[in-house]
Amino acid sequence: MGDTERTITSLSLAEAARRVKSGEVSPVELVDASLARIDAVNPRLSAYISVFADEARKVAQAAEIMASAGHDLGPLHGVPIALKDNVAVRGTRTTAGSKVLADWVPARDATVTARLRQAGAILVGKTNLHEFAWGGTSDNPHYGTVRNPWNVERFPAGSSGGSGAAVAARTCFGAIGTDTGGSIRLPSAINGLAGIRPTYGRVSNHGIIPLAWSMDTAGPMTRTVEDCALMFGAIAGHDPKDPTTARHPVAD
Template identity: 45%
Template sequence: MEETNQIVSHSLKEIGELIRKKVISPVELIEQTFKRMDEIDPHINAFITVDKEQIMQDAKRAEKEINEGNYKGPLHGIPIGLKDMIYTKETRTTMGSEIFDQFIPEEDAFVVQKLKEAGAIITGKQNTHQFAYGPTGDRSFYGPVRNPYDTTKMTGGSSSGSAAAVATGMNFGALGTDTGGSVRIPASFCGIVAMKPTYGRISKNSIFPLSWNLDHVGPMTRTVEDNVLLLNAIQGYDINDPNAIKVDSEDFSQGLKDGIKGIKIGIPRAFFYEHVHPEITANVNKQIETLKELGAIVQDVSIQDIAQYYDAQRTILCSDAYALHKDRLEQYPDNWDDEVKERLYTAVDVMGYEYSHALQTRQLIKRRFEETLEEVDVLLTPTVPILPINIDSRHVDIDKYNEEHIRWSILKLTSPTNLTGLPSLSVPSGFSQAGLPIGVQFIGRDFSEAFLYRVGYALEQALKIPTFKQDINMTHKVTR
């Protein structure tokens, strides 16, 4: 597998250049991708559906287009994966649920159409926490996704399969969905990059929802520059998405390599730096010093009323999810993961005035973030306050702070920007003593994705963190 590992270890941008120069063809690349998937996925469980015959047809079409001079750009011929919440025409889309085990959509999601227009090759549908309702990534009808850095550990969720596939070179990029951190959490746990764009920037049309008010779509890659390429490709106003915001398309690479001298970075220590694993705290403090060395101005800031966000987020999420699934809960009472089902039913006791109050609090918290971001250009936080823990574990003790459930620990630092809709970027920042990935999160103003990429790129280039996990523990093998 040496040749395969050498090829799939390239970044998306690098492999795109090799295709453009015809050093490697899309067909050859897909063949090597299949070899990598055959070797790794039986032990990781990142994919639910892979139609190799269709994928090879798409690769041959891309190769023909390129050979005839119809090169479409940096994604042409590149293997890209999709979280199995994103509809794909005539290809099974399960939502990680037995209920939809044989569901075949009649159309592609808007973002899939955009990827295909860019020449990308969709290589499969990736495992997800059932109906995306969980941040651990280990509650799918098709089994848990295992962390490439320690296969006894969870990947985080709910875009679990997407993160694991990108980290191990089974894809050069993937699209996930993010309702409370579901691209950033598994990105942090698996050592890759993920962007949750501004709410409404990227179409959610023909993507199975979890919460209409909190859902986002975001790219997951091994480098910041690769993430830029994916976000560039999937942007565009979609009249069929009622939550879409009409904003001009832009090249998110503009200013990417301009450095961060003079940029003001805020450190919201209250809340965001409390009850964090000591190794993560040490890592983030180290990155603060790195950013200073790169010329950034770093200062402590506070976000008023931030503690109020949790009740509002929880009320909106559980109410939206229950409204969506109420009929299915009655029609298919036995086809649910017990944890997901129990969580759905927590909405039964939510009163109408509580939902109204949650929406008001949402506006308050966004205003508080905006006030803080008037003082600085960007905020820096840990992405997740804990390190990846064992699959099926549900409690954690950090600094004598015993959580009732692992869910709150995992979601705590990412969920605020789902409530506010502000863009946030997770970038790898190192490893724990046990070799588990750690990530940091940059939060910016509405539609400041290009600026976040600029800051994230500067840190990435300074740290040079490896993001391709070549070898994994082959002890565990998926059985379905």
């Protein structure tokens, strides 16, 4: 990875978004740097199950045209984001870390996925996890054991270990995890990240394969608290497709 790519991937999510808006950096540059980083480190980390290289580049080109024309697509305009592979992405397999679902391709986005797109995010891939989110190590017999990017002899915790490793290794600027009993909090702590397990009902579970329907919730994993707040604001809020979501407005 060259110095320019290293500098770009070291930006916080919030700073990357600000630079896209100001024209200092383009969505294409952000995506190219993230994909180069994935190519460089994922063979050792097994952080990703699927990578959307071609699609991400197409979306980045469109986002760059919009940015150049002065159109703001949202708070995450042009920023590469990853999702845990139990969150549905239309037209792309969603495995929940299991061979049982290896060929399942959802026809619709999860609400979290749709809201990230609406906020301008560019999805670069689906991250590895403990099978069906049932475990705290992210050892996955089907898609590879996830490694901690700070020391590949160590584990990244789980079950959102792929999301934690992906963000800590600077392959994306933020990632979605899910948490029932620590699956966002533990890998965030062990990988040196900020992570939020939202109150149940604050973020829609529609389109997510949960560990526990009555407890699981999706949330952001990022390198800074500001980044977490930015992602949380994009995904939180009432969803008619999930009757358990709260109707209270989301504060800034």
